[in-house]
Amino acid sequence: MSMTEILIQKGILKNSFFTQALSNLGARFAVIMDETVASLYRPLLQNTHLDLTFFTFPPGEKSKTRRTKEYLEDQLFSCGFDRGCVLISMGGGVTLDLGGFIAATFCRGVSSVFIPTTLLAMVDAAIGGKTAVNTPYGKNLIGAFYLPKLIVMDPDCLDTLPEHEHRSGMAEVIKYALTLDPTILEITEKEKLIQRCVELKSQIVQEDYLENGKRRMLNFGHTIGHAIEALEGYAVSHGDAIAVGMLIECLMSCELGYLNKRSFSHIFNILTSHGFPLEISPKITQQNLLSQIAFDKKGSRFIVLKDIGEVVSTNCHEVTSEILERALDTYAELTCKT
Numbered sequence: 001m002s003m004t005e006i007l008i009q010k011g012i013l014k015n016s017f018f019t020q021a022l023s024n025l026g027a028r029f030a031v032i033m034d035e036t037v038a039s040l041y042r043p044l045l046q047n048t049h050l051d052l053t054f055f056t057f058p059p060g061e062k063s064k065t066r067r068t069k070e071y072l073e074d075q076l077f078s079c080g081f082d083r084g085c086v087l088i089s090m091g092g093g094v095t096l097d098l099g100g101f102i103a104a105t106f107c108r109g110v111s112s113v114f115i116p117t118t119l120l121a122m123v124d125a126a127i128g129g130k131t132a133v134n135t136p137y138g139k140n141l142i143g144a145f146y147l148p149k150l151i152v153m154d155p156d157c158l159d160t161l162p163e164h165e166h167r168s169g170m171a172e173v174i175k176y177a178l179t180l181d182p183t184i185l186e187i188t189e190k191e192k193l194i195q196r197c198v199e200l201k202s203q204i205v206q207e208d209y210l211e212n213g214k215r216r217m218l219n220f221g222h223t224i225g226h227a228i229e230a231l232e233g234y235a236v237s238h239g240d241a242i243a244v245g246m247l248i249e250c251l252m253s254c255e256l257g258y259l260n261k262r263s264f265s266h267i268f269n270i271l272t273s274h275g276f277p278l279e280i281s282p283k284i285t286q287q288n289l290l291s292q293i294a295f296d297k298k299g300s301r302f303i304v305l306k307d308i309g310e311v312v313s314t315n316c317h318e319v320t321s322e323i324l325e326r327a328l329d330t331y332a333e334l335t336c337k338t
């Protein structure tokens with residue numbers, strides 16, 4: 001696994017150190033951003049006076065497709081970009097997954113730089129080299145493992161982030177708390193929180209880059225969460241879907257006799273106190289979930305939680321129709337009451 005340099009510092013994007021770190025990588029830069037991020041942060045990058053060309057696409061999960069990838073690749077070729085370029089992906093997880101995948105395949109791979117601008121992208125998507133696009137058959141089904149050479153995180157970017165996007169990032173923070181380190185939720189300072197999450201994920205990725213063992217635990221909540229996102233046509237945010245996914249997978253862990261009710265209540269309170277919308281649409285039935293999960297590249301398995309901060313094993317458990325049905329029934333009762 002090649003090394004990635006990770007810089008995390010408030011205000012770093014305005015610092016000459018940032019310009020220097022980029023110019024160490026090359027002379028010509030293609031920058032991929034969604035339109036929202038471009039309207040907010042293009043001027044900041046232009047201030048570096050590096051040779052940058054900007055390429056944009058409409059914001060949102062619906063853009064994370066082979067079609068957008070092809071469109072951006074053709075734009076890069078039409079502007080004369082080749083193997084010697086550096087590709088900067090600046091934005092949320094959608095931009096990083098998409099831009100990182102373009103970097104992996106453009107002229108068989110060019111230098112990649114990530115500048116995450118959402119909490120979710122800083123604490124999770126930027127780390128670990130997973131890149132992908134969605135297909136009509138499911139999420140992240142086409143992609144590659146490809147590490148960026150440099151990741152630059154400026155917590156100041158979070159000042160412009162809407163509240164619901166902040167909450168979405170907190171879903172992945174809560175995932176780390178529930179699977180690895182419950183104390184993470186006590187960290188109130190943004191920069192420290194990001195740093196700790198990056199540390200936790202980097203360590204796991206170092207041990208299991210290709211996700212054959214330990215890294216699977218970071219998929220906690222994602223078997224059900226990804227299926228919900230796809231069934232909802234990506235109309236719910238990734239984090240909101242993962243929050244519901246974590247609760248349903250916790251209920252399945254209870255059904256299997258591992259997680260006790262007291263710990264479950266505590267987890268439920270953590271998620272409700274962060275304001276996650278927990279109602280699910282009538283589309284989220286046992287049958288629809290099972291057929292959607294069947295397309296998941298991870299298979300129809302999920303991470304079982306033993307207690308807060310402890311998973312049963314990284315050998316995930318099969319999602320059976322009986323367990324899922326009972327978990328969905330309990331979930332419906334719980335969310336009716338709130």
Ligand SMILES: NC(=O)c1ccc[n+]([C@@H]2O[C@H](COP(=O)([O-])OP(=O)(O)OC[C@H]3O[C@@H](n4cnc5c(N)ncnc54)[C@H](O)[C@@H]3O)[C@@H](O)[C@H]2O)c1
Binds near residue numbers: 061097118120128157
């Ligand atoms: N590769 C991985 O390991 C990994 C891990 C977790 C999630 N993901 C992926 O990440 C994606 C979700 O990421 P996301 O939640 O960041 O979504 P996103 O990239 O769609 O960003 C969310 C929204 O915030 C806007 N935005 C971004 N930065 C902003 C800022 N600083 N100020 C104001 N608005 C800003 C964007 O324009 C967008 O509308 C999903 O596709 C998920 O599959 C990947």
